Each structure stands twice: as C-alpha cells, then as structure tokens.
Amino acid sequence: MxxxxxxxxxxxxxxxxxxxxxxxxxxxxxxxxxxxxxxxxxxxxxxxxxxxxxxxxxxxxxxxERPRSRFNIVSDSDVDAFNHEQSSSKKFFEEPEINENREIFEIPENELSSLLCRFLVSVRKQNGDEYEPSVLRGMISSFDRQLRRKGYEQTIALGPGFAKVRETLSMKQRQLKKDGRGNLPKKSEPLSDKDIDHLWNSDQLGTRTPDTILQTLWLYNTIHFGLRSCQEHRDMCWGDISLMADDNGHEYLQFSERQTKTRSGENPRDVRVIKPKMWANVVNHDRCPIAVYKLYAEKRPMNYSEFDHPFYIATTTIHLPSPRDTWFKRNPVGINKLGSMMKRMVQHSGLNSSKRLTNHSARKYLVQKLNDSNIPPNQIMQISGHKNIASINNYSHINQNQHRQISDILHSNVKENNPANPIPYPCSNSAQLNHNTAHVNTDSRSNLHVSGGFQSIFSAPIHGGTFHVHVHQNDSKLNQNSGHKRARYIDSDSD
Missing domain, CATH: 2.30.30 (SH3 type barrels.)
Known part of the structure; x- marks a missing residue:
C-alpha cells in the first residue's frame, strides 16, 4: 500500500x-x-x-518514456475551440424564456434580427436594473464582431436585414437617457494630490508592512506605466520591469508591456513605441519608487524573482513582520485583492467617502495630472497607452480650480467689485504676441503685450470703444506679394 x-x-x-x-x-x-x-x-x-x-x-x-516534442498535437477542431474560447462571446440567448441554444452565427438573419430586438428591450442586470446605454451598444458591437469573425452574410452595423435592430437600439438608448441613465452616476473620480498625501500619511502607502509595499507598487505602476484593469496587473511578471540607469547614473524602472485591452497581440507590430519609465524621486526619498522596488526585491522569497515569476505575490499573514520573518509567499496575489486595492486603502485610511474612488481613479489621475500640467495629448498617450488621441478627452476635464475661476468670471459681481483686477483664467496655449498695438478711438492709445494665447485678451474687462488691431510684417514679406488683388466685399449677418 x-x-x-x-x-x-x-x-x-x-x-x-x-x-x-x-x-x-x-x-x-x-x-x-x-x-x-x-x-x-x-x-x-x-x-x-x-x-x-x-x-x-x-x-x-x-x-x-513518451517522446518529447516541441509541438503538441492539435486538430482543426482544437483550433476552433481555442479561438471560440478567446473570443469573449457569450450565449445570451440560453434563458428559458428564449430557449435558443444555437450559436449566434448559426441563426438565420431574419430570426437573429428578431432575437436581438427582443434582447435589447428585455435585457436587465442580475438585480433587475437597466443597463447603461453605452453598455447596450457595446453588447451589440460584441455580437457584430463575432458575426464578422465567422463570415456572416451581413453585419449588424450596416446590413439592411438588421435595420430594425439598429432602430430598436436607438429607441432603447433614448428611453434610458430619458429615465436618467447615461449620466454615469457611478463613474469613478480621479485621485488628487491631497488624496495621495492622505494615503501616505495614513500608512496605506510606504514600506511599513508587506501590504503597503504591494499597494505602493500597484499605485506607482498604474500612474507611471498606465496599467488599466486588475487583470493587467495580474498578468505582470517580474521580468516585465527592469531596473536601469541613464547616462548620468540616475536609476529608473522600465516597463515592457504585455497583452492589453487596446493591444491584444494579434498584430506583432502593434506595440508601444516608447517603453514607459519611472525615475527615482530625488526630492523625497521616502516616496521613491526605486527604493520601494529594491526593498520588495529583497523581501521576496529566495529564487522567486525569475523573469516569468509573478510580479505581485501574496503577503504573509503576519501583519507587522520583523526583518527576519518571511514577508511574502510563493503565490501570486489573488485577482480579488488586486481588484479592490483602492477600495481597501480608502476604507483603512478614512479618506473622503463621498468621493467615488476605484482602481480606475489612479489611471484617471495620471491623465488629469499631465493634462493640467499642459503636457500635449500625443505625449500623454505614450504613457497611458491610448491608441486614439480622442480618448484622452474622456479622462481629462477642467479641474476644480479652473471650474471655480470660470464661475468667478461669470459672476457679475466680479466686474462690479474689482473691475481692474479680475481673476485671470489660466491658458494652456504657450503662444506669445509681443507686438500687438491697440488703438482706442482717436483720443486714447495704449500698447497691449499679450502672453498665454490670443484668448488672454478677454481676461480683462472691456468697457466699450472701438479696437483697431494692426498686424505688422517685415517689408521683405510684403514685397513678395506685391501683386494687386481684386477687393472682395462679404455681407455679414451680425449686428
């Protein structure tokens, strides 16, 4: 036995x-x-x-004794099963009320159109609430991708056989918007500098415990490398981050991206041109990411820092281990723990509970912070990993200080109480006009040296008068265009 x-x-x-x-x-x-x-x-x-x-x-x-081979033996059905498993397609029509067990691409066009219309009108969350309008559109787009992948005759987006589906989707979205949906009341808010200071001061960030080390690395990786969901953190391996030094000897961490939402790996050339980097904090060493990374490397179990080992590993059950104790275990961190990093820090730190902070708030902080610092969107994309420059606008908005200044400008009492010194609105345009001359009527003349963009002219109160703006050019440029042109008069609809 x-x-x-x-x-x-x-x-x-x-x-x-x-x-x-x-x-x-x-x-x-x-x-x-x-x-x-x-x-x-x-x-x-x-x-x-x-x-x-x-x-x-x-x-x-x-x-x-079985012979080893570089390749596993697979059949065409195995390949189809693999592609189907990776395609995030779900059998939404298996509910008893519909009783449809066929795959979506196996249903004829006329039947599928009717099923999709019924689906849009009736689908609800598990708790009975309605979905957001954008979620419904995402579902239909997912169905459409699956149909195109299987070579279906028509697409939902353009096919004439699915015109009723598109109309039903439009009407459903209109009804949800009328009912107050689509305003994203649960949309996460970006972190602020004060929020991050509070997390440091409440010992939720730092190197005091194994959990604070993981939380600090998670926050730094999200902010400096633009990582999205907990799955991207979960997939990270120790070899994805390299400790390097520049020509001046300054240390930094460099991130090599794996599969992400926008770069799924289908196109080998679709990679980040610039690998995100995170330099040492020479001003505040206590908050230096390089120091946290080195301590984490030191406290990891022996021989558990190979290239393909998980980056985030489980912590010991001892809350405050001594330097001689084991701080981490040879297990990857659970996806539930990674998915609730920000929620746990907010609860333990006593941070403002009225502000909706989630894991996504750290990524929003990255875009909002760079946007407020007038970093161009094409440079922000290289850190955040966005492929479409328009997506930056979905993350960055006017901050609270800018919004307050706009409100003060719009208040009539600002001009009445202090017309000489209004609150200037910060402009992100760096263009400067150094030779602008303004003539007020015929008895008053003054020179305006404008900086910060042409719109800065309107940051001061103007009380009537006529302005004549003269743009001076070099004589050489004028001589180049000395030809006579016919005068053109354009009627105006303005008063």
Whole structure:
C-alpha cells in the first residue's frame, strides 16, 4: 500500500490534473504546505495537502518514456475551440424564456434580427436594473464582431436585414437617457494630490508592512506605466520591469508591456513605441519608487524573482513582520485583492467617502495630472497607452480650480467689485504676441503685450470703444506679394 506522506522530490498531481514536483515542505504553525514546481516550467506554487495526490512511480515512468516534442498535437477542431474560447462571446440567448441554444452565427438573419430586438428591450442586470446605454451598444458591437469573425452574410452595423435592430437600439438608448441613465452616476473620480498625501500619511502607502509595499507598487505602476484593469496587473511578471540607469547614473524602472485591452497581440507590430519609465524621486526619498522596488526585491522569497515569476505575490499573514520573518509567499496575489486595492486603502485610511474612488481613479489621475500640467495629448498617450488621441478627452476635464475661476468670471459681481483686477483664467496655449498695438478711438492709445494665447485678451474687462488691431510684417514679406488683388466685399449677418 502506497504511503500518503509527501516528501521532497515526490511527483504529485495538482487537483487531479497538473503535474509537479515537491521542492520544499513549509511549516506554518499548526499547518503544513508544500512548494511544488510545475512540470516543464520554473514556476513554483505553495499548495495545501488536500490539493495534492502522489503519482505512483510506474505511472510517472510510463509518462517519462513518451517522446518529447516541441509541438503538441492539435486538430482543426482544437483550433476552433481555442479561438471560440478567446473570443469573449457569450450565449445570451440560453434563458428559458428564449430557449435558443444555437450559436449566434448559426441563426438565420431574419430570426437573429428578431432575437436581438427582443434582447435589447428585455435585457436587465442580475438585480433587475437597466443597463447603461453605452453598455447596450457595446453588447451589440460584441455580437457584430463575432458575426464578422465567422463570415456572416451581413453585419449588424450596416446590413439592411438588421435595420430594425439598429432602430430598436436607438429607441432603447433614448428611453434610458430619458429615465436618467447615461449620466454615469457611478463613474469613478480621479485621485488628487491631497488624496495621495492622505494615503501616505495614513500608512496605506510606504514600506511599513508587506501590504503597503504591494499597494505602493500597484499605485506607482498604474500612474507611471498606465496599467488599466486588475487583470493587467495580474498578468505582470517580474521580468516585465527592469531596473536601469541613464547616462548620468540616475536609476529608473522600465516597463515592457504585455497583452492589453487596446493591444491584444494579434498584430506583432502593434506595440508601444516608447517603453514607459519611472525615475527615482530625488526630492523625497521616502516616496521613491526605486527604493520601494529594491526593498520588495529583497523581501521576496529566495529564487522567486525569475523573469516569468509573478510580479505581485501574496503577503504573509503576519501583519507587522520583523526583518527576519518571511514577508511574502510563493503565490501570486489573488485577482480579488488586486481588484479592490483602492477600495481597501480608502476604507483603512478614512479618506473622503463621498468621493467615488476605484482602481480606475489612479489611471484617471495620471491623465488629469499631465493634462493640467499642459503636457500635449500625443505625449500623454505614450504613457497611458491610448491608441486614439480622442480618448484622452474622456479622462481629462477642467479641474476644480479652473471650474471655480470660470464661475468667478461669470459672476457679475466680479466686474462690479474689482473691475481692474479680475481673476485671470489660466491658458494652456504657450503662444506669445509681443507686438500687438491697440488703438482706442482717436483720443486714447495704449500698447497691449499679450502672453498665454490670443484668448488672454478677454481676461480683462472691456468697457466699450472701438479696437483697431494692426498686424505688422517685415517689408521683405510684403514685397513678395506685391501683386494687386481684386477687393472682395462679404455681407455679414451680425449686428
């Protein structure tokens, strides 16, 4: 009878499927776990005894005698199954009320159009609430992509057979907007500098505990590298971030991007031209990302910093471990923990609960901060990873100070109480006009030296009068265009 005691170098089966070799027995108080290296990889994971089954020696020998190959044998059906699994397509029509078990691309056009119309009118969330208008449009776009991938005769977006679907979608969106949907009341707000200072001062960021190290690295990676969802953080490996130095010896971290929402890997050339970098904070060493990264590398388990090892790994159960204790375990962080990073920090820090802060708030902070600092959108895209420059406008808006200044300008009492010194509105245009001459009537003349863009002229109160603006050019330029042109008169509709 085979023994149930697991020893180092034993070959085990994980959850009845994968194979591994036990490399270490870990004792944690009254519990015992096992470090298992997966077969044909350098990846190790810490598992409980209940998940492991010892593989008999004769079975393992028979498996080892099989010839190894660089390629697994797959059929055309395996390829189709793989593509179908990766295509995020869901069988939305399997509900008992519809009772449609066919794939969407197997349904004839006339039947599919009717089903999609019924779907748009009736679909609800699990709690019975209506979806947002943009979510419905995203669902239809997902169906359309699946149909195009399968070579369907018509597309939902343009096909004449789906005209009723497009009309139903438009009417449904109009009804939802009338009911108050589409305003995104649960839309996350960007972090502010004060919010981040509060997280540092409340010990939610820093190097005090293993959890604060992970939270700090998560925030820095989101802000400086433009990572999106928790899945992108989850997929990160230790080798994706490299510690480097520039020509002046200044250290920085460089990020090599993997698969993302906008760069799925289908096009090998569709990669970031510029790899995002994060330099050391020489002004405030306590908040230096390089120092946090080095401490994290030091506290990781031995031999668990290979290129393909997970970047975020689980923390020890000890809240305040000593320098001699183990700070991290050989397990990747759970996706639920990564998905609630900001929520957990807000709860433990006592941050303003009326402000809706989520993981996405850190990414919004990145775009909003750079936009407020007048960084051009094409440069912001190289950090945030956006492919469309118009997407930057969805993240960046006027900040609270700019909004307050606009409100003060629009208040009539600003001009009445202090007409000589109104509140100037900051302009992002860096153009300067140094030779603008303004003539007020015939008895008053003054020179206006305008900077910050042409719109800055209107940042001061104007009380009547006629302005004549003269644009002076060099004589050489005037001589180049000395030809006579016919005068053209244009009627105006203005008063």
């Amino acid at each position: 085979a023994s149930n005691v697991i020893s180092v170098n034993d070959q085990v089966r994980i959850d009845g499927h994968g194979l591994g070799i036990v490399t270490e027995i870990v004792y944690r108080g009254f519990t015992t776990s096992y470090m298992v290296r997966l077969v044909d990889s350098n990846f190790e994971v810490e598992l409980e005894r209940e998940r492991l089954t010892i593989v008999p020696t004769d079975e393992m020998n028979a498996m080892s």
